[in-house]
Amino acid sequence: MPSQTIVVKPDPKKVRVINLGCSKNQVDSENILGEFGRAGFTLAGEEDLSQVTVINTCGFIEAAKDESIQEILGAIQRRKRGEKVVVAGCLSQRYMDELHKEIPEADLYVGTYKSGEILEKLGLSSTLPSDCLVGAAPRTLMGEEPHHAFLKIAEGCNRVCGFCAIPGMRGKQRSRTIADIVAEAQQLEAWGVKEISLIAQDLTFFGREKNGTENLEDLLKILLRETGISWFRLMYAYPAFLTDGLLNVMATEKRICKYLDMPVQHASNRMLKAMRRNYTGESLRDQLRQLRRTIPGIALRTTVLLGYPGETEEDVQELLELVQETRFRHLGGFTYSDEEGTHAFDLGEKVPTEVMEDRLRRVMDLQREIATEDNQAIIGSTVDVIIDSVAEGESHHFVGRTQGDAPEVDGRVLIHGALDAEIGSFRRVFVTDAREYDLEGQLLPD
Numbered sequence: 522m523p524s525q526t527i528v529v530k531p532d533p534k535k536v537r538v539i540n541l542g543c544s545k546n547q548v549d550s551e552n553i554l555g556e557f558g559r560a561g562f563t564l565a566g567e568e569d570l571s572q573v574t575v576i577n578t579c580g581f582i583e584a585a586k587d588e589s590i591q592e593i594l595g596a597i598q599r600r601k602r603g604e605k606v607v608v609a610g611c612l613s614q615r616y617m618d619e620l621h622k623e624i625p626e627a628d629l630y631v632g633t634y635k636s637g638e639i640l641e642k643l644g645l646s647s648t649l650p651s652d653c654l655v656g657a658a659p660r661t662l663m664g665e666e667p668h669h670a671f672l673k674i675a676e677g678c679n680r681v682c683g684f685c686a687i688p689g690m691r692g693k694q695r696s697r698t699i700a701d702i703v704a705e706a707q708q709l710e711a712w713g714v715k716e717i718s719l720i721a722q723d724l725t726f727f728g729r730e731k732n733g734t735e736n737l738e739d740l741l742k743i744l745l746r747e748t749g750i751s752w753f754r755l756m757y758a759y760p761a762f763l764t765d766g767l768l769n770v771m772a773t774e775k776r777i778c779k780y781l782d783m784p785v786q787h788a789s790n791r792m793l794k795a796m797r798r799n800y801t802g803e804s805l806r807d808q809l810r811q812l813r814r815t816i817p818g819i820a821l822r823t824t825v826l827l828g829y830p831g832e833t834e835e836d837v838q839e840l841l842e843l844v845q846e847t848r849f850r851h852l853g854g855f856t857y858s859d860e861e862g863t864h865a866f867d868l869g870e871k872v873p874t875e876v877m878e879d880r881l882r883r884v885m886d887l888q889r890e891i892a893t894e895d896n897q898a899i900i901g902s903t904v905d906v907i908i909d910s911v912a913e914g915e916s917h918h919f920v921g922r923t924q925g926d927a928p929e930v931d932g933r934v935l936i937h938g939a940l941d942a943e944i945g946s947f948r949r950v951f952v953t954d955a956r957e958y959d960l961e962g963q964l965l966p967d
Contacts, residue, residue: 542579578612668945820925828877896955938964
């Protein structure tokens with residue numbers, strides 16, 4: 522009996538959205554998914570065939586580009602089963618012509634998120650108005666913690682840092698209106714979100730391209746007044762425009778997390794000037810000291826870059842000294858990546874890969890020691906946490922975070938105890954032990 526070929530057709534109303542890269546990209550992916558939802562689509566499961574696969578790519582550094590390419594190629598294989606492949610995001614914005622040439626099998630290439638663009642170009646109907654503001658689209662949250670959401674308050678960046686290709690992909694800064702942001706925060710609250718992380722490429726520059734008619738301090742005050750969100754978290758603050766007014770709001774308002782993500786990149790004056798960061802090591806130290814004075818107990822997160830062209834061992838020592846002095850609660854690091862279109866691409870004095878990696882290892886080893894010491898100092902105290910998840914199959918019962926820990930990137934609190942706790946609730950935990958980055962503790966009764 523001749524064999525039969527069984528053709529499995531994709532579900533005409535399922536969509537798969539693959540998000541790569543940063544939290545700004547995640548918000549774009551959630552807007553894309555929300556638009557498909559308004560057009561009658563549901564999210565495809567892991568094993569489902571879908572009518573459309575959207576890959577929201579990252580093009581920041583070489584490793585991210587490689588990951589994006591692999592995801593595109595994997596989706597092309599599924600295309601043989603009838604799925605349409607849409608490539609979106611920073612990589613396609615940056616390399617549109619090259620991708621068309623090298624991977625012509627994709628059905629559609631678009632750049633960074635524009636409301637309604639993908640549905641329109643696929644010929645799919647949508648109830649979204651054509652003038653829908655970025656962020657006003659009906660998002661579908663993709664994070665693992667439904668009580669937390671990112672809220673993008675601006676797009677693009679006016680900085681010209683020597684190593685960064687983002688302005689070439691995302692354009693100049695375009696801040697949303699406060700009214701638009703507040704409306705989205707209220708919608709998130711209605712969905713049960715308890716914690717919002719405010720994000721942008723340059724958070725503290727919010728509104729300043731509009732001649733200063735709106736600013737971050739005013740935005741925070743209005744968000745506090747117009748919503749009941751329990752925790753607001755500030756992420757991606759450039760080390761400038763941290764005004765006294767903004768710091769005072771952070772210091773006095775209990776619903777603003779005593780937390781700031783401020784990528785410093787380096788400490789050496791030579792490197793900061795070469796990177797076009799527009800501040801000095803001295804002014805950076807002054808600002809960090811002011812943060813500590815104004816907001817006692819603030820948890821500082823930063824990012825550093827090792828191996829920028831021309832970096833010397835003396836520059837690295839200055840960075841190590843800053844890390845030791847400041848004792849950041851969280852520190853992430855990466856090595857320089859040669860990116861076309863950036864100022865650094867044409868510079869000489871490139872640092873060998875093995876040297877860059879050794880310098881990064883030394884910085885991260887120091888940070889690991891600092892984090893371990895600081896966590897051990899918390900043993901025996903009581904901390905407030907938000908309950909993120911039930912720890913099924915683990916020795917502990919729940920996983921939570923303190924105000925000093927952002928979701929996905931920072932430490933956790935591993936919680937023991939027979940008491941029950943609701944996901945998304947705020948509880949007290951007595952800290953009994955500490956690891957390099959995580960705390961362990963006992964859940965206390967309400």
